[in-house]
Amino acid sequence: MFAVATTNTASVSNGERSAGRRFDREHGVTTQAILFLDDLDPEFVGDAHAHATHYEPIPVADFRALVSALPGEVVRTSTFIDVGAGMGRALLLASTSPFKHIIGIEVSPGLHQVAKENLSQARGITQLCRDLRVVRADARLWTYPPGDLVVFxxxxxxxxxxxxxxxxxxHSRLPDDRVHLIYHTPVHEAALRSFGYDELARHPFGAVFRLHGSGQI
Ligand SMILES: C[S@@+](CC[C@H](N)C(=O)[O-])C[C@H]1O[C@@H](n2cnc3c(N)ncnc32)[C@H](O)[C@@H]1O
Structure with a gap:
């Protein structure tokens, strides 16, 4: 359907890609691919395209390790938001945890369409959250829902x-709202410093943070 990019994605091993293909086979979905927005639908993506990385799905084991660092009580009270949901793999993996709601935001119309199909077709996943959806939007401009958030x-x-x-x-949080951030490949972590945060967990591939305060992190 889409051209597969030839980018060097050295951080993802062959073993992780095999695990990704197995995830797709077992659950009847299509998530394992590497794609540039240039090859997809740049005319729809506008200015977001100039700032975006390529599409690549989260390695399954990395996602599980990062989510397991969240306190159970935080999972139960939070809406999980995947910023840049791609084909929806992280949304499907998140649905095996009892999040209150799960929402993916994806700027590419092509990837958004694939994610919608994956969410409706997936089988063999023990879902503890069934309230999951993906919206087509620019994550920089979207209106985030109220309440506790886990941002991926x-x-x-x-x-x-x-x-x-x-x-x-x-800036859209109320005083008691909590925001946790799961950041895989945190190459721009410095951008978080001006907001302020506590670090809950760190792995070679990513970290989990609790942002400070309400409206002030
Ligand atoms: C590395 S992929 C991650 C895919 C997915 N989160 C996963 O873990 O499987 C990054 C995604 O972010 C999307 N993206 C980039 N900029 C965006 C923006 N401004 N708003 C929404 N999505 C964006 C890209 O289209 C791409 O699908």
């Missing part, structure tokens, strides 16, 4: 877009 980022964009996105999230 698999390195979707550059430092400028990251700061805009986190700003949009933080």
């Amino acid at each position: 980022l698999y390195n979707p964009f550059d430092e400028i877009a990251l700061a805009q996105c986190i700003g949009a999230i933080v």
Whole structure:
């Protein structure tokens, strides 16, 4: 359907890609691919395209390790948001945890369509959250829902877009709302510093943070 990019994705091993293909086979979905937005639908993506990384799905084991660092009580009270949901793999994996709601935001119409199909076709997943959906939007400009959030980022964009996105999230919080951030491949972690956070867990591939305060992280 889409051209497969030839980017060097050295951080993802062959073993992890095999596990990704197995995930697709077992659950009847299509998530294992590497694609550039240039090859997809740049005319729809506009300015977001200049800041975006390529599409690549989260390695299954990495996702599970990062989510397991969240306190159970945080999972139960939070809406899980995948910023840059791609084909929806992280949404399907998140649905095996008892999040309150699960929402993916994806700027590419092509990837958004694939994610919708994957969410409706997936089989053999023991879902503890069935309220999951994917919206087609620019994550920097989207209106985030109220309440506690767990924000998942698999390195979707550059430092400028990251700061805009986190700003949009933080400034729409009420005083008691909590925001946890799971950041895989946290190459632009410095952009978070101006907001302030505590680190809950760190792996070679990513980290989990609790952002400070309400409206002030
Ligand atoms: C590395 S992929 C991650 C895919 C998915 N989260 C996963 O873990 O399987 C990054 C995704 O971010 C999307 N993206 C980039 N900029 C975006 C933006 N401004 N708003 C929404 N999605 C964006 C890309 O289209 C791509 O699908």
